[in-house]
Amino acid sequence: MDEVKQLVTDIKNKKLKPIYFLMGEEAYYIDKISDFIEDTVLAEEERGFNQMVLYGRDVTIDDVVGQAKRYPMMAEYQVVIVKEAQDLSRTIEKLAKYAENPQPTTVLVVNYKYKKIDKRKALYKTLKKTGIVYESKKLYENQVADWIRRVLSPKKYTISPKAAQMLVEFLGTDLSKINNELEKLQIVLPEGTQISPDHIEQNIGISKDYNNFELRKAIGERNSLKVYKIVTYFADNPKDNPMVVTVALLFGYFSQLLHFHGLKDKSPRSVASALRVNPYFVNDYITAARNFPMRKVSAVISTLREFDVRSKGVGSNAVPQGDLLRELMVRILS
Incomplete structure (x- = not known):
């Protein structure tokens, strides 16, 4: 989570890298970082000509590189986001050539979910030199309750240990699912609330007594x-x-x-x-x-x-x- 905070801070301060390669088993942080770049790097009026979202199943690496080599129009940067890039796993190493000399006015974001690239090969080694490689690791079950508390804290909510455990028991370690349920609770509960087993039962449907x-x-x-x-x-x-x-x-x-x-x-x-x-x-x-x-x-x-x-x-x-x-x-x- 500290690594994510640092990434977000650097992006806010316009300390941008030409490539953000986001990979790993836990999709939650991959989506969060990608969405933050999508919403932050360009002003709203710049996005029409300078922000492109591609999907791995619909493009080739050559398509991605071709888009990344374009110059921005009336903006300092263009942003190219490749979602579901794991669909390009068979040819992803071809991106290494572009990574050696990336376009400095392009921010290329690659969302490579549920997989990792081989750290022994050229793409990983090159990306470490010229861009950012972020690996989003799956949390162990015993770590998720603490994660819930950290997510709620800046939003001025707390949660009882039993309520946090109920969420983990019912939803497992899928952070996206847990976050969705937490956001629902924040809609119906006022700031400063300690989320209790009763709140979980009434709003999410998990029995507080029979689980x-x-x-x-x-x-x-x-x-x-x-x-x-x-x-x-x-x-x-x-x-x-x-x-x-x-x-x-x-x-x-x-x-x-x-x-x-x-x-x-x-x-x-x-x-x-x-x-x-x-x-x-x-x-x-x-x-x-x-x-x-x-x-x-x-x-x-x-x-x-x-x-x-x-x-x-x-x-x-x-x-x-x-x-x-x-x-x-x-x-x-x-």
Whole structure:
């Protein structure tokens, strides 16, 4: 995020590079940087003649280079943006020749999503000398809640740890999807609001009581009644709560518990760092570790592997997912 801030600051201050090659698995920052260049570099009256958006599936590298070599009309720069440039992956190395001597009055922006160019080859090495190469890396799940807080802070919103975790559980690590939901919340909630689980439930439709986060917590507490209430809700709403996702999340949870049992230093700060969890949730893991000794955790992990296969239809074609999930809970809590 610091790298993105520096890029944005340089662009605002007109410290422009002739090529911005934006690549990587996380599309959110690629789109943000590209959109910022599109909206900022040229004045509105200059864009008609000097700003061009191309799409990788519709052009060749020669088309891109030809456009980039044009001179601006009545403006200091022209901006050429190539969206979905990953569709040019087979020929992208041909851009290296242009990158050796790029047009100084052109700002060429290449959006190369979900892929990376080979850092051993000429294009990458040349771009590092004459332009900007930005790699947008996918965040790990344990990093997304902090990202949510950082995004909300300058907009004068905060979010509770549970509400942030609900978003991560439901939307995964797709920052674009999460940001879309955050923007919806900012429309309906006044500045200064702390976004709560109730806000998430009312405006996004994620149940604050019946979700995978609450299921894991209930299992860790060995709260059988709550576990079976949540499982019944999941069985009644299978499209919103696919078993394969629940099993995967439980596998990650019990893997963390196994790691916890192996820690020498079980102080809250050390646990939060080792398990890569928010310190707010450390007590939940301490409680779960008391209720699930290491031998039981190992047995549960083995059971989850079995049910992962069965949830995908291997050996359980005739068993409804809800029944399979109930059977899994019996095995875990027994």
